[in-house]
Every structure is written in structure tokens, then in C-alpha cells.
Amino acid sequence: MKLLAAPARLSTVSATFEQDFAARLHWSAEQDAAIEQRVADILAQVAERGDAAVLEYTARFDRLQAASVAELELTQAELQAAHDGLSAAQREALTAAARRVRSYHEAQKKACGQSWSYRDEDGTLLGQKVTPLDRVGIYVPGGKAAYPSSVLMNAIPAQVAGVPEIIMMVPTPGGDKNPLVLAAAYLAGVTRGFTIGGAQAVAALAHGTATVPKVDKITGPGNAYVASAKKRVFGQVGIDMIAGPSEILVLADGSTPPDWVAMDLFSQAEHDELAQAILLCPDAAYIDQVAQAMNRLLPELPRAEIIAKSLSGRGALIHTRSMEEACEISNRIAPEHLEISSSEPHRWEPLLRHAGAIFLGAFTTESLGDYCAGPNHVLPTSGTARFSSPLGVYDFQKRTSLIEVSEQGAQTLGRTASVLARGEGLQAHARAAELRLKP
Amino acid sequence: MKLLAAPARLSTVSATFEQDFAARLHWSAEQDAAIEQRVADILAQVAERGDAAVLEYTARFDRLQAASVAELELTQAELQAAHDGLSAAQREALTAAARRVRSYHEAQKKACGQSWSYRDEDGTLLGQKVTPLDRVGIYVPGGKAAYPSSVLMNAIPAQVAGVPEIIMMVPTPGGDKNPLVLAAAYLAGVTRGFTIGGAQAVAALAHGTATVPKVDKITGPGNAYVASAKKRVFGQVGIDMIAGPSEILVLADGSTPPDWVAMDLFSQAEHDELAQAILLCPDAAYIDQVAQAMNRLLPELPRAEIIAKSLSGRGALIHTRSMEEACEISNRIAPEHLEISSSEPHRWEPLLRHAGAIFLGAFTTESLGDYCAGPNHVLPTSGTARFSSPLGVYDFQKRTSLIEVSEQGAQTLGRTASVLARGEGLQAHARAAELRLKP
Known part of the structure; x- marks a missing residue:
């Protein structure tokens, strides 16, 4: 059977638009009571029994036997060896990405991460000093969604902030280590790494064990267990955010080759069956061209089945009355990734109030931002861009008010x-x- | 019976110092399962039944009957009338405080809340645009801990950030309204106010009801129900932080009049029996003088009983080997309020890495910062200054990455x-x- 890209076709002039739109957007983080209880138990066990509990859970969930947590530590030599063992093309690409990500976050620190103070007319000194956190933990998913780019995106802002100790946790089910993840840790300045995952990794970082040092903040994406554990330790330590499925919204005026837009929509949809790809466009004929391009391009992709499921379940091609209306709808969605695929991106950008990241113009495919443009790819999802921000240097700094x-x-x-x-x-x-x- | 100020006397040279110190510092947020369940029910009821549920809970918990939530709304005329009805001294003090708080937060916005961008050598545009949240809710405790200063400290940064709608929730048990709170809301630019409190107020703000608009973020302190509700809605909306009991740490070199230091310690202790007041000083004779001053000054204070309980339960006068050692211990505590009561405050300030706010020099009593110096008095407690920051304009803004x-x-x-x-x-x-x- 031929796979079809079958996103919903909506139009803002339709009488049922509001309800169709609401149905497409609906998503709620599962609050699975069974998961919550198991995570609470894991946290309590690790808090009480430390290393011993971590070893038991690692053996059970990751099929990885070790006599001590020290055996689960990744040495710097191992990280470097992984880096040195990459193909030249991969090593160069990773190095180039790390360099650009570092340079962007250095600019960010300069722009908004500096101490400041002033004296008022009475001679009173007021201001804030900005200092790095002492020690942070970054969680890196293992298994099927092991993304070396996420290592760069979490560790580099911490390093640029000046955090002296960056502890990486990465599950290695069955002991299978991903060389790209290890190489990325080497390039990004990870101080120590452990092959520990799941809620037990979050617990070890939050409480500390004899071997794993307690950290001040935990960042990085993870599965439902990791997310539940992070939410539960929030307050004892800082956390970044609870990530939902990935999303892309493309605002198109019809000037970009339809194949490009089709592939950009796919690049979100391929992450996950729950990922969301939406096109907003005032040109019905162009929407048809994108739909045709999707059906033509889909079969050539290895993750075609995931893409097809994501699009039929949560995707939408929305015909709007105008680009202005498209911008308004985009603000209601507050998407994680927002492409302005237009010949006049700077005309529309000021109208867009809520988004994790905005990609301006036809050449700025989201994929460049995911890997190497420089800005962080850890972005607020599920409409949380209404109130939260991309991961940044500021997440690894804190402020102290000064008053004299x-x-x-x-x-x-x-x-x-x-x-x-x-x-x-x-x-x-x-x-x-x-x-x-x-x- | 004469009340005594009886903080623990510790010394860093004592063999039992580490354990005595750990015992004094120990505090953990109660995770009361019964409260959590009741809060979960309240959130579910308000999400499902909206206004009707809010009215029922308000009648039950605040003994306040109303036929509709609209009746619970505070009109702008009522806020203004409260302001106009204050004594001249109170009105002037509140106005002066609001002016200074606004001016500090404007400086903060200028220093770290601006959009930025640059083009790299390839012509790629990178940066972030900073925009205000659309609508925020501020929670203001009612009853015995109704603090008008907290209205200023929550609403003004939101207003300076450019948030167009600021919704205030304040319980008024038995219908008893605090004119200072209403006047502060008037001065601080609160858009709408409701006399609703507890978990039901947080629920109404997070989910929205027919009458109460859904907000993007909720800030402000509250009791255990409010804290639990905020933690539970975190992710659907933004929240500021979960506050624990208030704390002060005074680093003294012996140059400040002992009465001043004694009263500064009292000013935290009077908040709450769980509040924590700690003195660190290398001069044993000076510590004795402060202890004597405490016993002399205590009886004249109306909240002497609370102060005595706070000091005997959680207070400490700690004799250190040196000011350097005092700074190290302070960093381990990461206090909410940190006074450097020294003739050389700028000598010690660079050694202090973790604190919500640092008050430099003998004239900078924390109380000035609480009310009117300008910086925010909503500060990280319970050691969370290791990873979090004072409430600020940045809490009412979010960032969107720009890539072209x-x-x-x-x-x-x-x-x-x-x-x-x-x-x-x-x-x-x-x-x-x-x-x-x-x-």
C-alpha cells in the first residue's frame, strides 16, 4: 500500500474552522498515575540507598550490570577516543556545529547575561550580579532518540555561562554507546559522564550519591519517566522545562519552492508520531502544490511511516484569508519552530509574538537551526512559548540583587x-x- | 515569664559543628499528601465547572457568599477609592516605594531585557527578540499575611515588562478587604482584581473560567494550598517559584552597632516561626553583645513570641575563624537575604556566590530592601539561590530566537x-x- 501524506485540510472561512482547529491542536501531557508512582518510588530509593539503588535500576531497565557506579563513569579518555574515531566528515561537522553554537551563546551572554549596577541621586547602589551555577546535570536520551546535537545544545550554554562542573547522564541500553554522543560531550566540555538513564539518573543528580555529585540544576529532554522525575525534583534543584512533542509551523506566501516546504514539514513529523506540522498560507493553489510535493517526496524517506502517522493524526494545511490572519493564528498556536517562508520575512516577523524560534526566509530551513546555525534547539513546546524561552546561557546563571x-x-x-x-x-x-x- | 531570644550558639572550631550546622539548616517543604489530593480535586472541579466551583470554594473557605464571580471582581473605582482614602503618610510612602521599585525595574529591563541580534560573516542574522507575556496572574495572600508591598513587587515588574493585562487574586476572608492592598494594586497598574484565594484562585487563572481570564503565568506567594496548586499547573502556565520560609544571614565584622544587627535578625524572625535568622561573625565578644541586645530588645516587640520561637527553633549565632570562613559558610547556605554588616562590604561581596539579595554596609538593613530600595523582595529561599534569581522583569518576558x-x-x-x-x-x-x- 502506498503511503500518503494526509494532513487535515482546513480553511479559516469554513463555519467549522474553530472546532476543527481546536481538535487538531488538542494535546495534553499524559499524567500517567502509574508512571508517577513508579518515579516517586525510584526517587525515594535513590535518595535512601544511593549508588546501590542506581545500580539495581540500571541493571533492570538498561540491562547493564556493573559492580559499582564508578564502572558506569565515562572517562575523558573514552570521550576523546570517540571523537578521534569519527570519520573526518562527522568530526568536522560536529566541530563546526559546536563552534557556531558556542559563538552564538557567547553573544547571548554578552547581550543579556552581564552584571549591572548604578547609583541613584542619594548615592544608593542598586544592581544585580550575575554568576554561573556551580554544578549542573544534563540528561541525554539514549537508544532510538540519541541526539549528539542535544549534547552540544545543553552543555555549551552551561560552559559559556561559566559553570565549572557539567555532569552528563546518558542511558546506554545493553551497554551500547553512541560514539557521536560521546564525541559531542568531548567537544562541548562535559566534565563527567555516566551511563545512567531514566528517573534513576535524575534522582542521582538531584540527591547526589556516593559517586554521583548532587547538582544545582538538571536540563535536557527525556521520556515520560525522566519528565515526571524532573517535575518532581523541581524546587530542590532547578530544571529547564518539560518538553512535549516537537512542532513546526510554516507561514508561507507561496514564494518558496513547494518541495522545500514539504520537506520542512516532514523534518518535524519524522521525529515522532505525536509531532505536529502545520502550514498556514493564503494561497490555495500553493497549498495544493505542497500537498502534491508531500505525496511525491514521502516514499523516498526512511521514516515515511512515522511521518504519515504524524501528519494524518496532527498535521494541518490551513488556508487563511491573508498573511495577517495567518500571523494571528500562529500567535494562538505559539509554535516551537516557526518558519516565515516568504519573500518578505521582515514584514511578518513583527506581527509574530509567540514562538520558540523564528526562521526567516526560504533558505532558513529549521534543520539548519536544529544543528548548526548557533541558536539553541531546546525550545518551548505545546504553546509554552507564550511564557517561556529557548534554553540559553541565562538558564545556567542566576542573579543576586545588590543594594548599598x-x-x-x-x-x-x-x-x-x-x-x-x-x-x-x-x-x-x-x-x-x-x-x-x-x- | 520573660521571653528570651535563644538562637543556637555554634562555633566552627567545635568538633560537632558540621552536625549542629546541618541540624539547624534542615528544612524540607512538607509534601502533605492530603493537601495534594484536595488541591488536585479543586483544580479538576474548577477546570470542569468554572465559575460555579470557584463560588462554592470561596463560600466554603473564605466564608464569602456571592451570586456570581462578577460580584467578586474589584472595580478600578474601588481600588482608587482605597488609595484616596489612605492617610497622607501611608499614601506618600506607598507612592514613593512604587516609584523606586518601578525605576529599578526599568533599569533592569534596560540592562538585560532587550532584544539583540547580529549578522555573522556569511550574512546570517542571529539573535533573540524579547517580548512581554500577554496576560499574567498575581496571587496576593490575604488574612494575617496581607502584604501591600508584595502587590508592588509582583505587579510592577510585569507592568515594566509591558504585560498588557495583570490579574490580581486576593482572598478576603469574611469579605474583609485590606485598603493598603487595594491601594497598592491601584498604584502598581493591576488591570483586574478578584477577591478569590487559595487553590481555586490558581485554578481559575490557569484554566480560565467564564469570568476569570486564563493567564500565561502565575506569580506570588501563598500558603501550602496555593504552593501545591502552582506546582501542579506548572507547565500549562508559567510559575515563578515555590517559596519556603523567609531567611536572613548577617555576616558581621563587629563594626555595626549590636542593636542594629539584633533588630535585623528579628525582622526576619518576626515573619514566621519557621523563618531563619543566622549571624556569622569571627568576633566572639561581638556575638555576645548581639545576644544581649536581642534579649533587651525582644520584649518591646509585638511579635516577640513568634520571634522567640523562630530563633530558638531555627536561629543561630555562629562564631567563625575569620570573615573568609564566614563567606564560605554563607555560600553553603545560599541565603535569601544576606547582609554584609561590615565596614568593608566590597571586600567581602566578591567572595559571596549564592544569595537572593546582598545588602552592603551597616546602613543597608534588609527592611529597606523589603519595602522601597527598589530591587524585588520576592527572592529565592531554602538554598534555591544556588540556581534561581529574584523575581524580575525577565519573569514577565520571554525570548524568541531569530535566524535568517x-x-x-x-x-x-x-x-x-x-x-x-x-x-x-x-x-x-x-x-x-x-x-x-x-x-
């Missing part, structure tokens, strides 16, 4: 604080301010 | 992306990049 009040400043500020503190019934606050007043 | 690759840039980037995508087994990603290569 002069004797003179304490006179005016003290009177204000005293009135307000008494209004709140906090007399010790008031008295502390009043003690600094000159008689 | 030129045709020329697509040639080099495309080759790199193609190699890496094939290494990850993602052929559609590879093909999308390859389609942009010139033949």
Missing part, C-alpha cells in the same frame, strides 16, 4: 519603610529602619 | 546539518538542508 544604602539614603528610605512596615504589622522591620535614622 | 540564513550561508550550514542529521538517522532533516544547496 548610604547614611543619607537611609534617612529617606527609612521613613518610607517604617510607615509601610507598620501598615503591615511588622514592627521589627520598622524598628530596623528607624534605628538607622539620625536623631 | 542567506543563500550563501545555507551552503556551508547545509553541508554541516546534512552530515549531522544523517548521523542521527533523521533523513528528512538532511534532505531539507540539501534542497537549499546549489547544484
Whole structure:
């Protein structure tokens, strides 16, 4: 049977558009009670029994026997050997990607990750100092979704932030190590690595064990167990975000070759059957061309079945009244990846308020951003771009407010604080301010 | 019976210091299963039945009957009337505080909340645009801990960020409204307010009801129900942080009048019996003077009982070998509020890596920062300053990465992306990049 790319065809002029659109967008993170309970148990066991519990879970879930957690540690020599053993093409590509990702995050640190302060008219110093976290853990999925690019995207911003210790956790089911992942860890400056995965890896990082050091923050994507564990330790340690399925939204004015747009939609759909690929376009004839291109190009792809399922389940080609309306709909979706596949990308960009990353113009296929353009590929999914941001240097820094009040400043500020503190019934606050007043 | 201030007396030279210190610091957020279940029910009910459920819970928990949620809305006229009805001293103090808080957060936005971009040598545009959230909810505790200053500290950064809609939720048990809270909402630019509290307020903001609009992020402190509800909706909406009891750490070199330090310690201890006040000082005689001052000053304070309980349960006066050692211990605690009560505050500040806010010099009592110095008083507690930051303009903004690759840039980037995508087994990603290569 020939595979078909069968995304839903919607039109904003249709009377049923709102309900069709809502049905396509609907997705909710499964809150599987059974998973939650098992994760709670794993966290409790690792907190209580440390290394011994980690070894048991690793043997059970990853079929990997070890006499000690130290045996699960990846040595720097092993990381370097993986790097040196790559083909020249792979080594060069990985090195080029790491260099660009580092250079972008250095610019980011310069733009928004610097300490700042000023003195007001009373001589009061106010500001914030920005400092790196002491130690972070990055989780790297293993098995079928082992992405070396994710190692770069998590470790490099931490390194640029100045985090002295970066601990990588990567499951290696059956002991099978991915050389590209190890090589990426070498290039990205991972300090220590362990072949531990799942909720037990998150637990070890959050609580610390005799062998695995406790970290201050855990970043990186993972399966439902990892996501549940991260959510559960949130507060004891920092976490980045809880990622949902990947999404792409293409805003097209009809000026890009239809094959390009079709392949861009596929490049999200191939991640996962739950991934979402949406095209918004005011040109019905162009939408037909993209649909034809999809059916022509689909069979040549190894992951055609996943793509077909993703598109028929969650994909959509949406005919809009105008590019302006397309922008409004995009804002309602707040997509993870947003391509403006237009000859005038800068005309539409200012209208787009919510997205993880915006790719401007026909040459900026999302795939370049995923690997090597420089910006981070860890982006808010499932509409969370309404309130959250790409992973960045700022996720590996924290801010401390600085306040230095002069004797003179304490006179005016003290009177204000005293009135307000008494209004709140906090007399010790008031008295502390009043003690600094000159008689 | 005369109340005594009886913090633990520790010394770093003691053989039992490490265990005594660990015992004092120990605090863990209660994970009360009964509260969690009730909160889960409230969230589910409000998600399902909207306004009707909100009205029922408000009647039950806040003894406040209303025929509709619209009746629970605070009008702008009511907020303004509360402001106009304050005493001149209170109105001026609140206005002065709001002005300084706004001016600090404007400086913060300028320093670290601006969009940025650059073009690399290939002509590729890279950067991030920074935009405000569309709509946020701020939770303001009612009843015994109703703090108008918290209204300013939550709403003003949102307003400075450019958030167009700020929805305030404040419980008013028995219908009792706090005029200072309402006046602060007026000054801080709150768009809409409702007298709804508890988990039902968080639920209404996170899910939206017929009357309460769904928001993108919820900030502000609350009791165990509010904290549990915030943690549960985290991911559907953004949240700020889960706050624990308040803390102060004073690093003293003995140059500040002992009464001042004693009162500063009290000003945290008076918040809550679980609040923590710690003094670190290398001068044993000075510690004695502070202890004497505490016992002398305690009886004159209305909240003396709370202070005494907080100090005896969690307070500590710690004699250190040196100021350097005091700084190291402070870093292990990562306190919410850190006073450098020293004649040389700038000598010690660079040694302090983790704190919510640092108050430099004897005149900078924490109380000035709580009310009116300008920086935010919503700060990371319970050691979370290791990885998190004061509430700020950045909490009400999000970032969108921008990438525009030129045709020329697509040639080099495309080759790199193609190699890496094939290494990850993602052929559609590879093909999308390859389609942009010139033949």
C-alpha cells in the first residue's frame, strides 16, 4: 500500500474552522498515575540507598550490570577516543556545529547575561550580579532518540555561562554507546559522564550519591519517566522545562519552492508520531502544490511511516484569508519552530509574538537551526512559548540583587519603610529602619 | 515569664559543628499528601465547572457568599477609592516605594531585557527578540499575611515588562478587604482584581473560567494550598517559584552597632516561626553583645513570641575563624537575604556566590530592601539561590530566537546539518538542508 501524506485540510472561512482547529491542536501531557508512582518510588530509593539503588535500576531497565557506579563513569579518555574515531566528515561537522553554537551563546551572554549596577541621586547602589551555577546535570536520551546535537545544545550554554562542573547522564541500553554522543560531550566540555538513564539518573543528580555529585540544576529532554522525575525534583534543584512533542509551523506566501516546504514539514513529523506540522498560507493553489510535493517526496524517506502517522493524526494545511490572519493564528498556536517562508520575512516577523524560534526566509530551513546555525534547539513546546524561552546561557546563571544604602539614603528610605512596615504589622522591620535614622 | 531570644550558639572550631550546622539548616517543604489530593480535586472541579466551583470554594473557605464571580471582581473605582482614602503618610510612602521599585525595574529591563541580534560573516542574522507575556496572574495572600508591598513587587515588574493585562487574586476572608492592598494594586497598574484565594484562585487563572481570564503565568506567594496548586499547573502556565520560609544571614565584622544587627535578625524572625535568622561573625565578644541586645530588645516587640520561637527553633549565632570562613559558610547556605554588616562590604561581596539579595554596609538593613530600595523582595529561599534569581522583569518576558540564513550561508550550514542529521538517522532533516544547496 502506498503511503500518503494526509494532513487535515482546513480553511479559516469554513463555519467549522474553530472546532476543527481546536481538535487538531488538542494535546495534553499524559499524567500517567502509574508512571508517577513508579518515579516517586525510584526517587525515594535513590535518595535512601544511593549508588546501590542506581545500580539495581540500571541493571533492570538498561540491562547493564556493573559492580559499582564508578564502572558506569565515562572517562575523558573514552570521550576523546570517540571523537578521534569519527570519520573526518562527522568530526568536522560536529566541530563546526559546536563552534557556531558556542559563538552564538557567547553573544547571548554578552547581550543579556552581564552584571549591572548604578547609583541613584542619594548615592544608593542598586544592581544585580550575575554568576554561573556551580554544578549542573544534563540528561541525554539514549537508544532510538540519541541526539549528539542535544549534547552540544545543553552543555555549551552551561560552559559559556561559566559553570565549572557539567555532569552528563546518558542511558546506554545493553551497554551500547553512541560514539557521536560521546564525541559531542568531548567537544562541548562535559566534565563527567555516566551511563545512567531514566528517573534513576535524575534522582542521582538531584540527591547526589556516593559517586554521583548532587547538582544545582538538571536540563535536557527525556521520556515520560525522566519528565515526571524532573517535575518532581523541581524546587530542590532547578530544571529547564518539560518538553512535549516537537512542532513546526510554516507561514508561507507561496514564494518558496513547494518541495522545500514539504520537506520542512516532514523534518518535524519524522521525529515522532505525536509531532505536529502545520502550514498556514493564503494561497490555495500553493497549498495544493505542497500537498502534491508531500505525496511525491514521502516514499523516498526512511521514516515515511512515522511521518504519515504524524501528519494524518496532527498535521494541518490551513488556508487563511491573508498573511495577517495567518500571523494571528500562529500567535494562538505559539509554535516551537516557526518558519516565515516568504519573500518578505521582515514584514511578518513583527506581527509574530509567540514562538520558540523564528526562521526567516526560504533558505532558513529549521534543520539548519536544529544543528548548526548557533541558536539553541531546546525550545518551548505545546504553546509554552507564550511564557517561556529557548534554553540559553541565562538558564545556567542566576542573579543576586545588590543594594548599598548610604547614611543619607537611609534617612529617606527609612521613613518610607517604617510607615509601610507598620501598615503591615511588622514592627521589627520598622524598628530596623528607624534605628538607622539620625536623631 | 520573660521571653528570651535563644538562637543556637555554634562555633566552627567545635568538633560537632558540621552536625549542629546541618541540624539547624534542615528544612524540607512538607509534601502533605492530603493537601495534594484536595488541591488536585479543586483544580479538576474548577477546570470542569468554572465559575460555579470557584463560588462554592470561596463560600466554603473564605466564608464569602456571592451570586456570581462578577460580584467578586474589584472595580478600578474601588481600588482608587482605597488609595484616596489612605492617610497622607501611608499614601506618600506607598507612592514613593512604587516609584523606586518601578525605576529599578526599568533599569533592569534596560540592562538585560532587550532584544539583540547580529549578522555573522556569511550574512546570517542571529539573535533573540524579547517580548512581554500577554496576560499574567498575581496571587496576593490575604488574612494575617496581607502584604501591600508584595502587590508592588509582583505587579510592577510585569507592568515594566509591558504585560498588557495583570490579574490580581486576593482572598478576603469574611469579605474583609485590606485598603493598603487595594491601594497598592491601584498604584502598581493591576488591570483586574478578584477577591478569590487559595487553590481555586490558581485554578481559575490557569484554566480560565467564564469570568476569570486564563493567564500565561502565575506569580506570588501563598500558603501550602496555593504552593501545591502552582506546582501542579506548572507547565500549562508559567510559575515563578515555590517559596519556603523567609531567611536572613548577617555576616558581621563587629563594626555595626549590636542593636542594629539584633533588630535585623528579628525582622526576619518576626515573619514566621519557621523563618531563619543566622549571624556569622569571627568576633566572639561581638556575638555576645548581639545576644544581649536581642534579649533587651525582644520584649518591646509585638511579635516577640513568634520571634522567640523562630530563633530558638531555627536561629543561630555562629562564631567563625575569620570573615573568609564566614563567606564560605554563607555560600553553603545560599541565603535569601544576606547582609554584609561590615565596614568593608566590597571586600567581602566578591567572595559571596549564592544569595537572593546582598545588602552592603551597616546602613543597608534588609527592611529597606523589603519595602522601597527598589530591587524585588520576592527572592529565592531554602538554598534555591544556588540556581534561581529574584523575581524580575525577565519573569514577565520571554525570548524568541531569530535566524535568517542567506543563500550563501545555507551552503556551508547545509553541508554541516546534512552530515549531522544523517548521523542521527533523521533523513528528512538532511534532505531539507540539501534542497537549499546549489547544484
